[in-house]
Amino acid sequence: MFTYTLRRLLLAIPTLLFIALAIFLLLELSPGDPMADMPLTIPPEVREQMRLALGLGEAWYIRFGKWLYMFSVVEPSHVLANMTGIESLAVEGQRIISFQSRSPVADIIAQRLPQTLWVVGLSYILGILIAVPIGVYSAYRQYSWFDQLGAFVSMVGFSLPTFFTGPLLILIFSIWLGWFPIIYDTTLVVDSWHNLGLQIRQMAMPVFVLTLYNAAQINRFMRASMLDNFTQDYVRTARAKGMTERVVVLVHVLRNSMIPVVTVIALGIPTIFTGAIITEQIFRVNGLGQLLIIAIYASDLPMVLTLSMVFAILIVGFNLIADLMYALLDPRIRYD
Amino acid sequence: MKDIPAPSSAPNPAPDTARKLVEVRDLKMHFPIYGGILRRQIGAVKAVDGVSFDIFEGETLGIVGESGCGKSTCGRAVLRLYEATAGSITIDGTDIATLSQEALRKRRPAMQMVFQDPQASLNPRMTVAGIIGEPLDEHTNWNRAKKLERIYELMDAVGLNRDFANRYPHAFSGGQRQRIGIARALALNPKFIVCDEPIAALDVSIQAQVVNLLEELQEQFGLTYMFISHDLSMVRHIADRVAVMYLGVIVELAPVQDLYDHPQHPYTEALLSAVPEPDPSAEVRKDRIVLRGDVPSPSNPPKGCNFCTRCPKVMDICREIAPETLEVRPGHFAACHLHTHDQTAG
Amino acid sequence: MTDIATARPPRNQWWDVWDQFKTHKGALVGMIVFLFIVFFCFVGPYIWPYSATYIDIRSRNQGFSFAHPMGTDQLGRDIFARMMKGGQVSLAVGIVAMVLSVFLGTMIGVLAGYFRRVDGLLMRLTDLFLALPLLPLLLVMSMLFRQPLASIFGVETGIFLLIVTAIAVTSWMRTARVVRGDVLALKEREYVLAARSIGTPPRRLILRHILPNVLSPVMVSATLMLATAIITESALSFLGMGFPPDFPTWGRLVADGIDYMQQYPSRAMLPGIFISLTVLSVNYIGDGLRDALDPRIRGR
Amino acid sequence: ERGDSGHLNVIYWQAPSIMNPYLSGGTKDVDASNIVIEPLARYNPRGELVAWLAEEIPTVENGGVAEDLMSITWRLREGLLWSDGTPVTSTDVAFTAEYCMHPEGGCAQLRQFNGVESVEVVDDLTVTVHFDEATPVPYGPFVTGFAPIIQAAQFADCLGARAPECTEANFYPIGTGAFRVTDFRPNDVIQFEANPNYRDPALPHFATLTLKGGGDAASAGRAVMETGEMDYAWNLQLAPDVIATMAQGGQGVPISAFGTLVERIEVNLTDPSPDLPPETRSTREAPHPILSDIRVREALSRAIDRELLVEIGYGVAGLPGCNLVPSPPAFASDTNADCVTQDMDRARELLDEAGWEVGGDGIRVKDGQRLVLDYQTSTNAVRQDFQALIQQWWREIGVEANLRNINASVFFGGDPGSPDTFQKFYADVEMYANNFSGTDPAAYLGQYLCGNEPRPDTQWQGENINRYCDPAYDALHDELGRTANTEDRARIARELNDMLVRSYTIIPLVSRGRVSARSVTLEGVDLNVWDSETSGIAEWRRASN
Amino acid sequence: MPDGAAPVLDVQNLKTVFRVRGGEVHAVNSVSFDLRPGELLGVVGESGSGKSVTMMSLLGLLPSPPAEVREGTVMLGDRNLLTMGAEDMRNVRGGEVGFVFQDPMTSLNPVFNVGFQIMEPLRVHMGLTRRKARDRAVELLEIVGIPDARRRLKDYPHQFSGGMRQRVMIAIALACDPKVLIADEPTTALDVTIQAQILELVKDLRQKLGMAIIWITHDLGVIAGIADRVLVMYGGQVAEQGPVRELFANPAHPYTRALLQTMPKLHGTRDDKLRVIEGQPPMLGAHPTACPFRDRCPHAMEICARENPQRRPLGGNHDVACHWDHREAAL
Ligand SMILES: Nc1ncnc2c1ncn2[C@@H]1O[C@H](COP(=O)(O)OP(=O)(O)OP(=O)(O)O)[C@@H](O)[C@H]1O
Ligand SMILES: Nc1ncnc2c1ncn2[C@@H]1O[C@H](COP(=O)(O)OP(=O)(O)OP(=O)(O)O)[C@@H](O)[C@H]1O
Ligand SMILES: [Mg+2]
Ligand SMILES: [Mg+2]
8 A cells, every 4th residue: 555655656746747848838839928918008129028027038948947946846845834834944046926916826826725615615515415315315216206306407417507507696696686796705704603694695606506516426426336336245135134224225335335436526626626717707706716717818827837737736646545545445455 | 296397198098099289388377466666576376387288189188176276277378368477388289389479370270269158258249140250250261151151050060040140149048158159169170179167157957068069069070178167077077087276286187087086186085075966865975075274375375285285184295395296097197295205105 | 047039030239229228218308309409400500591690780689589589699690590500519519529539538448458568658648638637728728729720720610620629638538447447357358368269360359349348338428528528618618718709609609698698588598508408418318328238237 | 084985895807916017017907006006197087187196297388398308307296105104205206217117127117118218316306307309298207007106115126027026015015095905815806995194184085995806897797787796897898788787777887988999990001912922921012902992991991880880899888980099189080070971882882993893792803803801800709790790791892801810819919920910910901909098199190100010020010000101191290299289289190190091091990988887876986098997096985875 | 854843934825026128027936835943945946947036035135126026925933024014024134034145255245344244233133232242253253164253353355265255144144043044055156175165064053053044056966965855946936845865866857857867977977978958948927827847848748838737745745846747757
């Protein structure tokens, strides 16, 4: 297990380096220009000046090398220093600066993380909490009306694009009914019941949209996995031992069915961080997804690169975690 | 019986007429096990660990042994469906083990295989005609009509109704499927067929049909069989000589009557005594030798004799030195210290 | 072995699949709906008098009427015609992207599963693609290659190619993994061994024995892919990275219609419903296919 | 009373990312920073220059501007304090110039400091700006929201290459404006509170201010006009009927004003044919085979119904445009109004005259050449609607247009390697909008001088997009450069405008205004298109009820 | 074999049907048999003859749908298992009747350790505390001959070999001292040497615990070795039933006779040709109105196609369901 983990971690390094290079080159080749959305009144010489000031004059491999150094040494040290409060931990040197705001990318990401985690994370958890019991019950009562309805709702759940459901909800609940605000206030601090109420109200719609989507997906996995296990011989054994249906389903079958589902859930966690780009945009939850899309529009190279890299690390990491979870949950599997 | 020379002369049911069709010498098949951070090879499953035997033209060599002892691996390695780790395999005078892929392909028609699971050995998406005709597609350039003619011929030979030619395997019973598999093996007029537990997956009432068919075909076409099975009674019925395998090696090899009546290896004895007799009165009298424990893992076989962990007659020497294969009676080979002892003593 | 059907007439496998498929009500309805939509999009324009681009400035923003069953848009273009045109693009993107992605996935899966030598390499590649953050990649790709492609193939074809490849290139991994797993198992199946013992060379072995038997997971992932591709295209269009505004696709129509959600709710709802309906029906078809192609369920 | 109106919510659907206009040219950033930092003088909503931090506007008359037009002397108001309590001095003003003019700083507003030779600190409150040539309109440096004064003390370490490292200063600038930043979240939200040291003790009316960013124009409009969550929404680029429906929500009203922004079709006077070698393609060496004929150009213009375009695309935010310089009123020519009426017959006549005969498929032909034009623009819903409409009108007069739209970031990106930039103009006609900052169009009109066209040897940089070249125009513009008298300047500018428009080199379509929305409870808002929209924010107040 | 004692299990007229697409499968048709205390009843028959379905119907272990027990009574002592409530049924399962399934590889839950799985019925049916249950589990593992039992409780099924897993299954079935143990082909998947171990074990256990056992197999050799009485099933019904020696000595049903003849022998003379039962097993599409064996029967008569034979006694607790009288033929 340990050697397996170590091997995977070692393998991850070249993978990530390659991803970094791939993204960098892609961005490098992309025709977008960080100056493109400047007003036309700014003359070309000034644009050129600004471009140089952003460091765009250097050769790409130099910039890539610098970025790599900053990403792997300078930024982690600052994050560490911030978390521990020990300033001296921070390595001197230039940090990764966003083209748009001219401020360290890491700080902005740190600032954005909470709302993304709140909204997307909560909807993920809610999605799981809703999907698992429904999945279990639909499988247990396969082909019952409950199962059919569940299947239909979950299919609708992920066949409706969020950019369609989002505005629809806004129209209904904000404009016609006036229940929820359209604008997500990221500065709201939950320090009183009243504010908690506000927070819940402003989160209601985005969380609902995402929960529907997440629940739909997990529900289907759960159901399929339960169905697979219901036909296994050990279920019959458990019944033959005189176990109640509750024990058979919730102990014997569920435990086995959760193995693939848990890994699917773990694999989905990075999407919490990548945020739900469209949903965030529609409900103005200015989280990481929105940050990324704005950065892409503005050709904010350092920001896009760093965010993509963080996402890639998360994905690789959770892939590993999912595999290890598998081994932990399933005694038959021992990686070495 | 590691690293011993091949039996100088193999037992021969009809010494004057028969010639060796298959000669296997010190065949080893090790499946590597990888591990560690760099995925280096850290060990091997010694599925077959040095076996030697001959098969004479027209005879049936039975191979018996417990599950996992390497019977199938041995059979597949003999046909070079696996690349053997070491050893030589001579079939009809050619060393199969060293042939190039192309040359091997040319020789394939002479050696064929019948598989254990009649369901799994037929492609569910091909018709019977397609399955039986596949070897013909590969090795002949006959036209359709001629191929079809041959397919019908083969179907007749194995007792399948010609009308079934366009059906898919799932529409057949187990016995019928096994016949399809046999027909496929016969398509190119092979000399030698490895039957890997061809009846194990079949119901008792069907098993006899298939065995009879195999025997008929042997008579009709002069086939040579390597018949792998763990059903000792069935092997006794069909084989001329029998090899008993345990953990990747042959512990005993003898003409069938000899082996069943006078087993020389404790494992063979135990194996024979473990077979339940369908006779209530006989059963009560017999003293059954019940082996303790399980077969050790082939990736980590015990030191000395492979069987020393379960042998009821184990001696100290067995835990130290692997016994050599000796011809304890004419044509009867065994690898056991009981006999080494006898010989040195006498 | 209790095998019945000794007297069944010879018939094609696909009939059995169809028989089983028919019993799945959802799939059947899905199939009908999907065919209807395809018919609507691809045959409709030949029957319908208005073209999707014809501007009739005098009849702007009309509601439902006999002449314009879905009304007209802000330039007086017939929405019914635009829905057909948009559907053509959305469906074409979905289908082509699906075919590409499934082809890529199957090919890589089969190669990796069958040839041990390339397995490690291909699987690392798959991991790599899995670890790439998809949406950013998609966005960057569409930004990057939009113009070059548009200038080579023309705007529409260029962007079509771009979107289709972008979707395919970022979505083949799941298929590849599933297929590889299946091939690894199939490779050990005795009928593959049997074919090898006959001397069938790898190429024919793959074509004749492996590919047909990975068909069912491939078919299922194909239907799923079709659905995701349609949604991805519309999401891209919504984010402004897909087809240009003058080029109707369902996704674009939704995006454009959202501003008018209040005055003319149907303008966003109709394409939205069409997208959902297509995805839904394809999903149900996929469900039915999965059952129908699974011999355990289909029974013998 | 300061702060008596409570809290103000403003929404910008493009979120500000920095509070320093010198590091970002984006309107959103300029507007946001102008809540905090201010220039010496500004334009008011009517386009008149008014003193802001300066005592008065220096002119030749009051001696503030030197007779030779080579320098201008500004005098700061007395008693001005930064929000941290320290006094504002002329060093800050001089520092501001140094900051922006630093060669490594990449200052986005460098053009404001065009021609500045040096900035001389005369005394604590007086600075003199020296130009390197006679400058009839010396109101570039320190004027308008694009060039506000920053505090020397705060930015001392941020000169040149170090500018981006001063995150704290860039996010929390110390200013003289009505508010100061309490919390800045780039691309998301900014919180302000009233500046305790603001020069008018009664202002601002609001105690705190939240500027929220992100989303899209539609929902921003909704938040103000329909749900009333927000008080002010910036720049509602929406279809007119959408705005109209929102306004029925009753919580807010749209407000609009017109500046100098004109949506136009630029006609390529040179040949963009791909058959030409890259050195001559779209350069003046190869005159356009079709569009060199003024009759064709006029016909194209006559076939357009500008009122309909306004109705469809801009509503209250648009006016049918016939001029390149639509305002300020003194500079706007009134001789071209006839273009507003669509005249298909005249258009056809013109083409007939030019020898283009209607061919079999309705498209005109001359000497075997079909009258087909490539028509490009940036990708944008309204522009594509315009393209579709104009294509249809042109087809009616027998002109076929091949439409093309290009991603805005490429189209306006200026990459010399890309064939799709608007400068390269590898098309026959192209459509976009442009304007000039401030109220003086001299530089703007100067774009159309000979030699100013983009071409290979200038790396395709240059503003004479049409490759227009008329010695008479150049001479007239030269005269403008020597004229300081406002009335004369206006007359000459009008003439220049007419030369361009009457030659149909530029086909103006719509004079675009700006639409924002304010809550019905918000008073004191006067939409300013000449300067940053937030320049009057100190005066904004809640309606007392 | 205590002949006179009241049967612990008395099955009458059991009929089980599966609803499948396009019809029904009549898997068990009017099966009747009984089981006396301490007796070992062997059940043989070819694959698909309904052995497993019969036994699972007894305890209601068949998934429903598609299975449906249509008729019959199953008396365990004086209670009818088929009409019993769910709660009581659970107490019977695992409590009074233990069940060992065919495939030891899949019948244990892979994610729980063996101890948990053995202790589960102990705690449910006997209400033992965790500690007591553990002690009993150790005891059980020792009974079935697993060395180092206490340590192995923590092991997972995959850490055991096939033979040991089957022992664990037996331990689970024995956990609550059942009156009846039903073993459904417990050794079919095992090697002969391991099978020999298990058979020894069962013989031992019978002596020690004295429970009644139903042992399903299709290996007549196994039956001959351990059974007291044999039930031969064919096509979903009982073909023949009788004490083991009597049945092996005087098989009355043509199927039983053929079955005994097809088996090659390990000793004695080698036959040239094996005897075969030609043809295919019957389809169980509808309730049989004819003898299911008639197509393969060498003695088929015209009545066989008309009438499904009833079981008729042959004396000595031996009965057969066949129109043909073997004694006639013997004459
Ligand atoms: N491809 C392989 N890779 C690794 N180990 C293998 C492979 N094939 C077989 N083995 C191992 O080799 C040993 C012998 O296997 P083999 O299939 O030859 O046994 P067998 O005697 O045929 O058993 P059975 O009666 O169950 O068919 C087993 O321990 C098996 O696990
Ligand atoms: N779930 C099911 N649906 C339909 N038919 C079934 C089902 N389960 C069993 N059957 C049918 O019931 C009949 C009896 O099956 P059963 O499992 O009892 O046979 P068996 O005698 O135990 O055979 P084996 O020796 O192979 O275990 C068979 O014909 C089988 O096809
Ligand atoms: Mg084998
Ligand atoms: Mg069974």
